[in-house]
Amino acid sequence: MRLCFYLKNFSLVNIGNIALPGFPLLLAPMEDVSDPPFRIVCKNNGADLLYTEFISSEGLIRDAIKCRRKLDIFDEERPVGIQLFGGDEESLALAAKIVEIVNPDLLDINFGCPVKKVACKGAGAGVLKDIDLMVRLTEACVKATNIPVTVKTRLGWDEQTKNIEEVAERLQDVGIKALTIHGRTRSQMYKGEADWSLIGKIKNNPRIHIPVFGNGDINSPQKALEYKNRYGVDGIMIGRAAIDYPWIFREIKHYLLSGELHPAPTVEERVAVCKKHLRKSIEWKGASRGVFEMRHHYMNYFKGLPNIKEFKSRLVQLTGYEEIAEVLDEIKIYYKGIEIAQMEIELVNYHEHCSL
Numbered sequence: 001m002r003l004c005f006y007l008k009n010f011s012l013v014n015i016g017n018i019a020l021p022g023f024p025l026l027l028a029p030m031e032d033v034s035d036p037p038f039r040i041v042c043k044n045n046g047a048d049l050l051y052t053e054f055i056s057s058e059g060l061i062r063d064a065i066k067c068r069r070k071l072d073i074f075d076e077e078r079p080v081g082i083q084l085f086g087g088d089e090e091s092l093a094l095a096a097k098i099v100e101i102v103n104p105d106l107l108d109i110n111f112g113c114p115v116k117k118v119a120c121k122g123a124g125a126g127v128l129k130d131i132d133l134m135v136r137l138t139e140a141c142v143k144a145t146n147i148p149v150t151v152k153t154r155l156g157w158d159e160q161t162k163n164i165e166e167v168a169e170r171l172q173d174v175g176i177k178a179l180t181i182h183g184r185t186r187s188q189m190y191k192g193e194a195d196w197s198l199i200g201k202i203k204n205n206p207r208i209h210i211p212v213f214g215n216g217d218i219n220s221p222q223k224a225l226e227y228k229n230r231y232g233v234d235g236i237m238i239g240r241a242a243i244d245y246p247w248i249f250r251e252i253k254h255y256l257l258s259g260e261l262h263p264a265p266t267v268e269e270r271v272a273v274c275k276k277h278l279r280k281s282i283e284w285k286g287a288s289r290g291v292f293e294m295r296h297h298y299m300n301y302f303k304g305l306p307n308i309k310e311f312k313s314r315l316v317q318l319t320g321y322e323e324i325a326e327v328l329d330e331i332k333i334y335y336k337g338i339e340i341a342q343m344e345i346e347l348v349n350y351h352e353h354c355s356l
């Protein structure tokens, strides 16, 4: 019975030669966030497909060594996609060739980044103003590589130019293998609520046969199920909610399969995930940066525990793995057996706080 339900609702989703489990959950590409340590944490907690943060095609060509770090991918995170942005056909095609060296499972093109330094230089969401250019850029990339090419974009440049329906058909025609749509325009940045109605319309367009993934504002299992049913998308991409709470992926999966809410992670689990994230951070970034960049994650991992601030202020002063692990073990003992209530995941308007 359960198997029939699963097969009916969750048949495999193929992106080129990559077969993803039914109704895959994708970790969004996020600048300065979606690095290998964070990606692995999300993968371990149910994310089916991961993306690197965006990488400038021009930057990659000019200074491949500096950007090389951003190309680091590891077998344990596969399938993983590398995301590029750029506004010049030749550069994008050349960057696609460079990316082939590290053999990602797919190559994603960013036509959605709204920040001035990208969009106003004719890349990212800037390309939404010129669909012919977008098609040429995409085609150049598809022709340059044998890796499946996917695109992530927004509804359009502004309220008056929501051209995503034309975009979807034309990009499919030049060979992309999947499309992810963030339900906002460029002018909206991160304001207001994501509007998924056009995403649903594209999914239901009989001309469209590639997978269509919806993105924007998913922060609970209930919302994921509601949007799955209402808009019929092939899967969901999650960004900000995962930063706060990487367990969102497994909780959505559990809810979709059983209709029941997965209990929030225990303190033991939180400590284990935090330690792993820290270890991976140190391995990949080196001791000093690895520890430093973990500091903003502590509060997220232990949100909801009474008086956790005292532990947090100790954690952020420490610099070595062993001493941090000791405090984490103290947290485990201090809060042992405490049930942590499910909390609503707040969706921060990152645009106000960082460059995106």
Ligand SMILES: Cc1cc2nc3c(=O)[nH]c(=O)nc-3n(C[C@H](O)[C@H](O)[C@H](O)COP(=O)(O)O)c2cc1C
Binding pocket: 028, 029, 030, 031, 032, 033, 052, 053, 054, 083, 110, 112, 113, 152, 182, 215, 216, 217, 218, 237, 238, 239, 240, 241, 347, 350, 354, 356
């Ligand atoms: C800190 C941050 C960095 C981001 N960097 C990228 C990026 O490199 N490439 C990209 O396509 N989108 C980027 N985005 C947009 C996300 O991928 C996603 O489309 C957006 O956050 C909406 O999804 P959400 O509501 O689940 O967060 C970024 C978002 C945030 C919050």
